[in-house]
Amino acid sequence: MRNKVSKKKRLVLTEEEVFRRLIQGDEVGLARALSMIYREEATSSLLSRIYAYNADKKHKSKVIGITGAGGVGKSTLISVLAEALLKKGLRIGIIAVDPSSPKTGGALLGDRIRLQHLFPNPNLFFRSFSSRGMVGGINPFIFDAVAVLEAASFDYIIIETLGIGQDEIDIVHMCDLTALVIAPGLGDDVQFLKSGVIELVDLIVMNKSDLPTASRTVGILNSYTRMVENHPDIIKLSAYKKQGIMELIEYIDNKWQELLDNGSLEKRRMERWKFQVGNWMRYIIGKRIHKFVEKGEVNPKASPYEIAISTLKEWGCEV
Numbered sequence: 672m673r674n675k676v677s678k679k680k681r682l683v684l685t686e687e688e689v690f691r692r693l694i695q696g697d698e699v700g701l702a703r704a705l706s707m708i709y710r711e712e713a714t715s716s717l718l719s720r721i722y723a724y725n726a727d728k729k730h731k732s733k734v735i736g737i738t739g740a741g742g743v744g745k746s747t748l749i750s751v752l753a754e755a756l757l758k759k760g761l762r763i764g765i766i767a768v769d770p771s772s773p774k775t776g777g778a779l780l781g782d783r784i785r786l787q788h789l790f791p792n793p794n795l796f797f798r799s800f801s802s803r804g805m806v807g808g809i810n811p812f813i814f815d816a817v818a819v820l821e822a823a824s825f826d827y828i829i830i831e832t833l834g835i836g837q838d839e840i841d842i843v844h845m846c847d848l849t850a851l852v853i854a855p856g857l858g859d860d861v862q863f864l865k866s867g868v869i870e871l872v873d874l875i876v877m878n879k880s881d882l883p884t885a886s887r888t889v890g891i892l893n894s895y896t897r898m899v900e901n902h903p904d905i906i907k908l909s910a911y912k913k914q915g916i917m918e919l920i921e922y923i924d925n926k927w928q929e930l931l932d933n934g935s936l937e938k939r940r941m942e943r944w945k946f947q948v949g950n951w952m953r954y955i956i957g958k959r960i961h962k963f964v965e966k967g968e969v970n971p972k973a974s975p976y977e978i979a980i981s982t983l984k985e986w987g988c989e990v
């Protein structure tokens with residue numbers, strides 16, 4: 672008789688085994704490393720190994736950021752991009768940065784559904800992270816998740832963020848190269864002109880070019896990008912109709928290689944590393960401040976500035 676309780680036993684792995692499995696590209700090792708880091712279990716020792724390993728590694732993942740306003744087609748684009756890359760026999764890791772707060776949770780269900788037809792596939796990995804840390808600032812786990820995926824030797828690591836405020840600025844620091852996706856209509860002509868993110872990205876992907884108003888938007892864009900210093904390139908495509916995807920892949924590959932050859936990639940990655948040190952510092956200090964404020968006594972007669980300064984001094988900070 673079959674045992675009705677057929678629960679799979681969770682494999683007990685030491686940190687050493689998790690690391691070894693991770694660098695062999697094993698799914699269990701990857702999932703376990705991410706959850707250990709996310710739960711802040713053995714964070715420092717496992718991450719130290721991962722960063723040291725990645726620094727010496729020849730195979731570098733292409734870390735590509737995809738940002739843009741809601742509904743421009745980022746997830747649709749990522750799913751067709753992933754499909755095309757998988758057909759080439761490449762390994763793709765996707766990280767969706769979820770703008771909802773860590774308290775309300777809420778994984779990006781839409782992305783999961785859009786990618787569903789590509790699963791199960793050992794060469795494809797998807798995970799979403801909340802963009803904000805518990806105490807504000809971008810979630811430092813996202814940067815470390817990129818390092819984990821790189822240790823697992825994914826060929827491409829694609830990060831999707833909703834283009835709102837600080838998140839889209841931060842994604843530029845997180846990636847080797849970043850594309851801003853726009854679509855005709857939706858009033859983004861005004862949005863992208865206003866946001867300033869256009870000056871930070873390498874590429875503008877004009878999606879939904881199957882729509883009749885697309886050429887008007889490209890016209891506005893062309894005149895605008897001529898004025899900005901970085902002159903981002905513009906690629907027109909339709910994710911929905913799967914048109915222009917191969918050209919996009921070719922563009923990304925060439926641009927990435929160019930960045931590698933002229934030393935810019937190395938420079939960007941150094942900046943990313945520095946940015947992440949600051950991220951962790953803000954996260955750690957932020958947590959301590961949060962705890963202090965929650966538990967602290969209220970004294971309306973005292974100046975909040977004075978309390979802040981004296982407490983920081985007590986903690987040994989130079990202020």
Ligand SMILES: Nc1nc2c(ncn2[C@@H]2O[C@H](COP(=O)(O)OP(=O)(O)OP(=O)(O)O)[C@@H](O)[C@H]2O)c(=O)[nH]1
Binds near residue numbers: 740741742781881882
């Ligand atoms: N006509 C047309 N529609 C598209 C194209 N790409 C995506 N769409 C549609 O646009 C809508 C939004 O697509 P998503 O991929 O969810 O957009 P998104 O940018 O990921 O949206 P958020 O994650 O909510 O920010 C869906 O209804 C898609 O089917 C395209 O190339 N042409």
Ligand SMILES: [Mg+2]
Binds near residue numbers: 747782
């Ligand atoms: Mg999406």
